[in-house]
Amino acid sequence: MATIFFTATSTALFSSSWIPQTTGQYAGNCIFLIAFATVFRALLAIRVNFPQVVDAIERRRRHGRIPSHLADSKTTIRPWRADEAIKLAFMDLILTGVGYLLMIxxxxxxxxxxxxxxxxxxxxxxxxxxxxxxxxxH
Structure with a gap:
């Protein structure tokens, strides 16, 4: 493996069968990586705000849409719930996988x-x- 940066347009990405043969395919790989890293930041934003997202979904499911000026903005310590813990763990798993693929x-x-x-x-x-x-x- 090279220890210096290089500019070849035929570098494998993630597997030996994912090798761009043309400049257009290489550009497609670059566009894919831009989109993939953007999705990573979106997933990170969802993960950080996960309790609020879950609460908003729950409120909407039970009571319909609540105007933002009527929503309770107090922060409290949430009780541990297995279903929520599993969802958070799954979200962390996805974030870790995407992060490692970007690192590769x-x-x-x-x-x-x-x-x-x-x-x-x-x-x-x-x-x-x-x-x-x-x-x-960060």
Whole structure:
């Protein structure tokens, strides 16, 4: 494995059968990585706000839509619930898997793949950082 960055357009991504043969396929891989990293930031925003998302879904299911000015904004410690813990664990599993796949793409040391992941994180941050504003997640 190369220990320096390089600019080849035929670098395998995730498996030996996923090798771009043309410049267009390489560009497609880069676009995929941008979208994948953006999805990672979206999943992170959902995970950080998971209790609020679950509460909003529950309220809507039970009472219909509640205007935001009537919603209770107090924060309390939530009781442990198995179904919620399993959903959180599944979300963490997905986040970890996506994060490791992005790390593998960067570890190819391909400049295009590296910049694509950075561009996706940037785009995802621009779009979803407002949902992460109260979080210490980076």
């Amino acid at each position: 793409a960067v570890m190819t040391m391909n400049v295009g793949y590296f910049l694509s992941v950075l561009a996706g994180v940037f785009l995802g941050s621009v779009i979803f950082n407002r949902f992460l504003a109260t979080s210490t997640v």
